[in-house]
Amino acid sequence: MDRKQIIEDPETGNKAEAFEAFDDIPSNPRLSGSIGDVIASRYGRREMLTGLLGVSASAALFGASALAAPRPAGAANAARESRYAFNELAWGNDETHHVAEGYEAEILLRWGDPVVADAPEFDVMNQSAEAQLQQFGYNNDYTGFLPLNADGSRGLLCVNHEYTNEEMMFPGLGRQDKAEFAGMTKELADIEMAAHGGTVAEIIRGADGKWAVVLNSPMNRRITPLTTAMTLDGPAAGHARLQTSEDPSGTRVLGTLNNCAGGMTPWGTWLMAEENFHGYFWTDKLDADGKPDLSDQPEAAQMKRYGAPGLWYAWGKFHGRFNIDKEPNELNRFGWVVEVDPRDPAAMPVKHTALGRFRHEGAETTTSKEGRLVVYMGDDARFEYQYKYVSAGTVSKDPAANSKLLSDGTLYVARFDEGGTVHWLPLVHGTGPLTAENGFASQADVLIDARLAADALGATPMDRPEDAQPRGDGTAYIMLTNNTRRGASQLDAANPRAKSAFGHIIEIKEDGGDHAATKGTWSILVKCGDPQIAGVGAEWNPETSENGWFASPDNCAFDADGRLWVATDQGSKWGKTGKSDGLYGVETEGVLRGHSKLFFRCPAGGELCGPVFTPDGETLFLAVQHPGTDGTKALKGFERASTFEDPATRWPDFDPNMPPRPSVVAVTRKGGGKIAI
Numbered sequence: 001m002d003r004k005q006i007i008e009d010p011e012t013g014n015k016a017e018a019f020e021a022f023d024d025i026p027s028n029p030r031l032s033g034s035i036g037d038v039i040a041s042r043y044g045r046r047e048m049l050t051g052l053l054g055v056s057a058s059a060a061l062f063g064a065s066a067l068a069a070p071r072p073a074g075a076a077n078a079a080r081e082s083r084y085a086f087n088e089l090a091w092g093n094d095e096t097h098h099v100a101e102g103y104e105a106e107i108l109l110r111w112g113d114p115v116v117a118d119a120p121e122f123d124v125m126n127q128s129a130e131a132q133l134q135q136f137g138y139n140n141d142y143t144g145f146l147p148l149n150a151d152g153s154r155g156l157l158c159v160n161h162e163y164t165n166e167e168m169m170f171p172g173l174g175r176q177d178k179a180e181f182a183g184m185t186k187e188l189a190d191i192e193m194a195a196h197g198g199t200v201a202e203i204i205r206g207a208d209g210k211w212a213v214v215l216n217s218p219m220n221r222r223i224t225p226l227t228t229a230m231t232l233d234g235p236a237a238g239h240a241r242l243q244t245s246e247d248p249s250g251t252r253v254l255g256t257l258n259n260c261a262g263g264m265t266p267w268g269t270w271l272m273a274e275e276n277f278h279g280y281f282w283t284d285k286l287d288a289d290g291k292p293d294l295s296d297q298p299e300a301a302q303m304k305r306y307g308a309p310g311l312w313y314a315w316g317k318f319h320g321r322f323n324i325d326k327e328p329n330e331l332n333r334f335g336w337v338v339e340v341d342p343r344d345p346a347a348m349p350v351k352h353t354a355l356g357r358f359r360h361e362g363a364e365t366t367t368s369k370e371g372r373l374v375v376y377m378g379d380d381a382r383f384e385y386q387y388k389y390v391s392a393g394t395v396s397k398d399p400a401a402n403s404k405l406l407s408d409g410t411l412y413v414a415r416f417d418e419g420g421t422v423h424w425l426p427l428v429h430g431t432g433p434l435t436a437e438n439g440f441a442s443q444a445d446v447l448i449d450a451r452l453a454a455d456a457l458g459a460t461p462m463d464r465p466e467d468a469q470p471r472g473d474g475t476a477y478i479m480l481t482n483n484t485r486r487g488a489s490q491l492d493a494a495n496p497r498a499k500s501a502f503g504h505i506i507e508i509k510e511d512g513g514d515h516a517a518t519k520g521t522w523s524i525l526v527k528c529g530d531p532q533i534a535g536v537g538a539e540w541n542p543e544t545s546e547n548g549w550f551a552s553p554d555n556c557a558f559d560a561d562g563r564l565w566v567a568t569d570q571g572s573k574w575g576k577t578g579k580s581d582g583l584y585g586v587e588t589e590g591v592l593r594g595h596s597k598l599f600f601r602c603p604a605g606g607e608l609c610g611p612v613f614t615p616d617g618e619t620l621f622l623a624v625q626h627p628g629t630d631g632t633k634a635l636k637g638f639e640r641a642s643t644f645e646d647p648a649t650r651w652p653d654f655d656p657n658m659p660p661r662p663s664v665v666a667v668t669r670k671g672g673g674k675i676a677i
């Protein structure tokens with residue numbers, strides 16, 4: 001289907017669904033993986049697809065520990081006890097959130113809530129960009145917590161606002177992609193821009209254990225694509241391809257957008273990943289099929305490889321810099337990782353080109369044995385790659401010195417080999433195929449066109465790499481959310497299911513337990529989906545209950561005790577499982593490895609993001625994104641697409657005059673204490 005057909009498809013209930021479906025058209029030219037051919041010839045394609053592959057062959061491919069082998073009878077009970085001590089929540093889908101028994105989930109910040117001193121109260125029927133610039137933005141995704149005192153009862157919450165849904169935000173507007181954006185005005189586009197970006201909010205835990213925003217904190221701040229000036233640094237900064245008429249220096253950019261997951265650095269700065277930046281760029285030149293006509297564009301090949309321009313927002317009609325006909329290089333100034341110092345509202349955010357340009361999902365950090373900074377980053381699109389960055393220098397106690405660590409280092413992309421080895425291939429100009437003869441004139445080209453450089457290096461096209469979370473022991477977990485476009489001829493050991501609707505999680509163990517290693521081993525922790533349906537090919541620890549299995553892992557986090565928690569985003573397809581998106585505790589060690597328990601679930605149509613624990617393990621912040629929006633045709637009793645006037649839920653206010661609002665939730669244990677201990 002082309003863009004127009006996807007927009008008009010009656011099964012596509014809202015713009016987010018259309019965006020998702022359109023994104024299903026991959027841009028990676030390397031779609032017949034050689035690994036898949038090796039496996040297929042060795043084991044037979046039919047066996048791979050139908051799950052008939054024997055245990056020994058599967059073990060060779062996936063690692064013995066990834067298999068759901070039955071436990072020997074009589075194994076010690078203690079060894080089987082879940083490390084996640086809570087009574088599992090029942091699965092389901094309805095108009096509100098649910099948390100495990102004995103816990104409270106309180107709404108901390110909602111779209112429109114005032115965040116800076118003197119911000120106006122939210123008036124949903126009279127929105128303005130000026131007000132929105134002082135209020136909590138839309139679609140909260142990544143959530144980071146920076147403690148400001150020794151016991152962590154005061155801290156800064158750093159929240160990404162990924163995107164906006166106009167049909168849910170504005171009265172009477174409806175889906176604008178279906179109406180060729182006829183209802184969009186500069187005023188509405190500016191409100192959308194003001195609702196993107198990020199929020200820094202100081203929060204404090206009261207004597208009653210409840211968290212509240214410190215409204216007059218001087219550190220509270222909104223970051224947006226409308227108003228926040230940023231610098232570019234690293235090897236591509238200043239390059240001709242980053243220069244525009246507004247910025248001939250190629251070092252200054254206005255704003256950040258589509259900030260999905262992210263990370264915090266060891267020195268307390270916040271990394272905002274720019275994900276689907278292509279969707280914000282516009283062109284007036286369309287071909288007969290309604291697709292962008294790039295015939296006049298010198299960088300047409302690069303634009304196509306990044307799926308740009310996506311034409312999902314009309315900003316380019318009102319702000320020429322988002323129209324590639326006028327300002328093609330503006331496109332090259334997005335798709336980076338942005339570093340923000342949340343403690344200093346006057347500090348200008350920095351886009352670090354050393355970390356490469358792609359659809360950055362997250363940027364979770366750790367340190368190597370030598371003390372180098374290591375950042376794990378996914379490129380979230382079908383058949384895209386997993387990356388990591390290793391700094392040249394080591395982390396110092398001096399925060400000012402650390403700011404250079406994201407400017408000078410090596411970007412690597414992962415090749416997952418059949419035998420369970422992962423190789424990290426350096427994206428370094430002049431090495432291997434990354435030469436001028438192949439279109440990379442300098443390191444700037446390698447970084448701006450990181451996808452093309454990774455293609456040339458032979459990285460493994462993955463099933464949509466979302467968040468990746470490293471643990472200090474040289475282990476990292478990679479969330480691969482799904483890839484329904486992977487065909488039978490495109491299977492490989494690390495992406496073993498065709499038309500994978502439910503995703504899987506890969507565990508990497510770097511050689512020597514060192515995150516800076518250029519080689520490691522990998523295995524599949526779980527293959528998601530319903531284990532009771534044979535055709536799904538799910539693999540969980542057999543002790544996993546009907547509540548515990550999930551689909552489409554997206555964000556993840558470790559708690560204070562090193563346990564893995566996984567949040568899901570099934571998008572518009574949640575009707576396939578009937579389960580709301582939620583948060584699950586997933587065992588990574590011992591006989592219960594691959595066991596999962598449901599702790600929290602979202603209201604219908606929402607995705608769960610931003611799990612982050614306070615260092616004492618007593619509070620868990622969760623971000624409920626786009627409640628009432630995705631796939632609401634599957635919601636029993638509602639069975640239609642949501643709009644501002646007619647939403648599937650009005651969570652969390654349940655006020656007949658208020659649409660659903662994306663919100664951050666603070667989860668604590670009733671009576672206090674660590675979560676799930």
Ligand code: FEO
Nearest residue numbers: 260275361380466
């Ligand atoms: Fe914004 Fe890949 O989720």
Ligand code: CA
Nearest residue numbers: 260261466554
């Ligand atoms: Ca995500």
Ligand code: CA
Nearest residue numbers: 467555556557
């Ligand atoms: Ca994470």
